[in-house]
Amino acid sequence: MEHSGTDVGTGRPAPSFVTELDAVFGALADPIRRSILARLTEGEASVAELSAPFSVSQPAISRHLKVLERAGLILRSRRSTARLSHLRAEPLREATAWLAGYRDFWEESYERLDELLVALLEERTDRSQAGDPTGRSTS
Amino acid sequence: MTQMQVTAEPGVPQVITTRTFDAPRDLVFRAFTEPELLVQWLGPRKYTMTIERYDARDGGTWRYLHADDAGNAFGFHGVFHGDPSPEGFVQTFEFEGAPGNVSMDTLTLEEDGGTTTVRTNSVFQSVEARDAMVASGMEDGMSEGYDRLDELVAQLVATP
Secondary structure, eight states: OOOOOOOTOOBBBBBHHHHHHHHHHHTTSHHHHHHHHHTTTTEEEEHHHHHTTSSOOOHHHHHHHHHHHHTSEEEEEEEETTEEEEEEOHHHHHHHHHHHHHHHHHHHHHHHHHHEEEEEEEEHHHHHTOTTTTTOOHH | OOOOOOOOOOOEEEEEEEESSOHHHHHHHHHHOOHHHHHHTTSSSTTTEEEEEEETTTEEEEEEEEEEETTTTTEEEEEEEEEETTEEEEEEEEETTTTTEEEEEEHHHHTTEEEEEEEEEEEEESSHHIIIIIIIITTTOOOSTTTTHHHHHHHHOOOO
16 A cells, blocks of 8 residues: 555645644744745845834744744845845645645535435435335435 | 535644535435445545445444555545434544544534534544644634635745
C-alpha cells in the first residue's frame, strides 16, 4: 500500500507533512499574522511598515515575524539597516491544496449521497405505488 | 440541501460539520450504514471504494480502501460503539497511513419536514492533531481563524 505524501482521498496527511502543516496553521491562527501576510502580498516590507496598522509594538511584530519565518511563510533580508520580510507562497499553497482536498472529499461525497437518496426515494415511491406497504427496498 | 457547514472552535480538539439532505431520516441512515449503499457515495468519483467489512453494530468493525487510477490505495478502519440507530451512531476512525492517530466520530441524524440534517462531531486526541489533520483551514463556518485564508491565497495565486 502506498502512503507517501498526502492522502488526497480524505486530506489526511502522512506524518511528516502533518508537522509542516502544524507550523503553517499555527502561524495562521493569529489575526495579526494573517494581516501581516496579507500586507506582504503587496510586496516586501520593513518591521516599521508592518507595525504601522497595529497598536502593538515593533518587538511584538518581530516576534510574529519569527513565527511566520519558522513556518516557512516568509523570508527575511536586509536593506541597509531595515529588515525586510517577503512572502513565500508555497507553504500556503500546499496547505490550502490539502484543505481543499478534505473539503472537496466531503462535499463531493455528499453530492453523490444526494443523488443516491433521490434514487432511493424514487424506488420507494415506485414500490409504494405497486402496493408494497413498507415502501422499503428489499434488494 | 444546504451547504456543508464546518465548525472548529479554538482550543477544543473537535470538528463539527452539518449538512441537510432532502430525504427522510430512515433513508439517510440506510445510506450511512448499509455497505452496498455506502460504497455508492463515500469519496470522490475518481476513487474506487472497496469495503472490506462494515459491521454496523456495537463492537462491529469496519475497513475500507480508496484506490486511485495509479494504483495507490488508502486504507481506513474503525469500530462501532453502541448499536447504530436512525438517530445516529458512534465510531472510531483511523487512517492507516498515520496509525495511532484516531478520531472518535459521533454522527446524529435529525429529521424535519422530510429533510434530514446530518451532524458529525469528530473528536481528536489533541488540538494539534485536529489542527494538523483536519480542521484548521476549512473555510465556511470556521468560528475563528482562517476566514482570510481564501482571500489571501486568491491574491497569492494571482501574483506571478
